[in-house]
Amino acid sequence: MNLSEVSNLRPVECANCAMRRMCLPEGLDDGNLQQFNQVILRRFRTLRREPVYRSGDPVGETLYVVRVGGVKTCHGGVDQQQVTGFHMSGEMLGLEALPGASHDGSALALEDSEICAISYPRLERLCDVVTPLRRHFHTLLMDEIRREQRVSAMLRNSRADQRFAAFLLDLSARYAARGYSSTRFRLTMSRQEIGDFLGLTAESISRLLRNFRSAQLVAVERRQVLLNDMPGLRALAQGAAY
Amino acid sequence: MNLSEVSNLRPVECANCAMRRMCLPEGLDDGNLQQFNQVILRRFRTLRREPVYRSGDPVGETLYVVRVGGVKTCHGGVDQQQVTGFHMSGEMLGLEALPGASHDGSALALEDSEICAISYPRLERLCDVVTPLRRHFHTLLMDEIRREQRVSAMLRNSRADQRFAAFLLDLSARYAARGYSSTRFRLTMSRQEIGDFLGLTAESISRLLRNFRSAQLVAVERRQVLLNDMPGLRALAQGAAY
DNA sequence: CGCGGAATTGAAAATACTCAAAATTAGTGG
């Protein structure tokens, strides 16, 4: 049992989950949804800064979905400054360890979160018999591939300001998809973690934020950001100078 | 019909394909393999520098697998200096356009190649009834996610020499997995294309090659490379200085 | 043999990093 698991939660049926439409059981009817609850190993709360899973954890037969909150994934240890991604509600993690391998990375909650742990073998078996689930699972896997490709594209942007603008726009789009503001949100991660993700230093992130602010692109107050000029940010992400 | 398609090929059964064990129908028995041939829309040859598919091509209902040769994929047009990947035999491409979207990128043969075009809808339908195929398809999708994550990890390496060393090692491992030498191979892509992929300039690649050579890490003769010091390259990829 | 793209090289300029210090904020316990 993980230290981070404050408690197993009361049965929150997928049917009542706010994230249902962007999660695995999207599009399932009531009967199938009933069956789907069997693939869920458990749901648990995780406090800020606590691990969801650790490098070398058991065998990779578990897939995680963020129900509430946010999580960062790292390659190797959490402290190795290799941040591979930030995940928000409805997003899967732990795919890199499937099928059957042990976790080569670790995941840390960036804020108090709720996680659904899904049995991969059981999911496979349910996919055998529920076609809509199988279809949607394929779609989600390919979404994941696209997401990773977007990350790669962002990292190939040579200039640091391009990368950081693309990063802010990515967060913006993902918050918007969840019904939150696309222009006003809180960074749940530190400057250091942003830097580790973008292949930059924390100092550079700090300076970029200052530059963006003086160019009227954003307003910043601690970790709260306001995107003032989305077209400007897009132009920057695509290589314009400022 | 694509200009690049010199001719449709005689029916090469998957059963006789050299790439069988790292391709989609891996592990299928003879009966299933027979069925699998129905998901293949066509196989075609593509000459060096000719497109496999183009940005905006029909709707994305086609998945491509490299049977022989090598292909580069780009985001947007081929000329936009946004290389998203290099693909060798047995590797899939076109996943980013599935399901149902049009190709947002394009693919270009780096050498004379043979490509299998697979109908995604038919593949889905065959997955409905052939469990081993479905399992393996899932595995391949997750392999793809891992591959993309490795690319991201490589791009996050701050120093150019780290990135390039990781690139050479990645090629090495992939050639080795296909039974070729892990230490001696030909770069099928130009310095410019390597640079576009790694977020560096062609000049930098050229200089890095010179540095690696004088550090006895590699020997280079035009596009032929010999990896002389794999441990050294690994150390470099992981951040050691030279 | 000559043309043209690819690769190399050099020097200057731009960019991001390192290291160190100061300022700010968050967390903890009295």
Add this chain to the structure above:
DNA sequence: CCACTAATTTTGAGTATTTTCAATTCCGCG
């Protein structure tokens, strides 16, 4: 609620790295 400590963030100066731009060389190919 405040004080104290630890952590995060900001800032500055100097350094290292990579890019840019231009010129040259090298090959492959007709």
